[in-house]
Amino acid sequence: MTTRAPAKTAAASGSASAGLDTVSLHLDPVELGSVLAxxxxxxxxxxxxxxxxxxxxxxxxxxxQMAAVSKALDKVGFALIAAGLKQCLTEHPDGSGMDTAQLEKLFLSLA
Structure with missing residues (x-):
């Protein structure tokens, strides 16, 4: 992929309470457009x-209306986590990317 826009995971956004190591997330233009929309x-x-x-x-x-907002934000969070998982599997097949515990913490942070 030649054009990728960097984005931050929930852990990389400065949330100290998440207790996660930071891993940069790079969305392809299609994923980025969907998340931004x-x-x-x-x-x-x-x-x-x-x-x-x-x-x-x-x-x-x-x-x-608040429930609709909450659901919309949850969908964005899940889309970002899914993109992060895909990135970890495709760009770090050796397991050097985000580990299972980090991904689990991200999923649970949205629960």
Whole structure:
């Protein structure tokens, strides 16, 4: 792959509480586009939630929208972890990439 945009895993984003070693994640343009599209959609949903709260909308409507935002962010997280797993398997077949315990911690951080 000639064009890859670097991205950070949850561990590499500076979250000291995750307790993970940092491993750079490189997404191919298709994966990057998909992740960014999901994040932008979630960003719009968050703006909608803010507007709903400011406008005094019904609590049930706000909670429903919050659940959609949460699900969208979870999907982004799982997509990033899946990309990381794929990268580890294809670029580090010798096992020098992220180990099973690190991947498990990432999955559990989204649970």
């Amino acid at each position: 999901r994040l932008k959609r979630a960003q719009g949903q968050i703006g909608g939630v803010i507007s709903m709260i400011e406008g005094g909308r019904d609590c049930a409507d706000i909670v429903t």
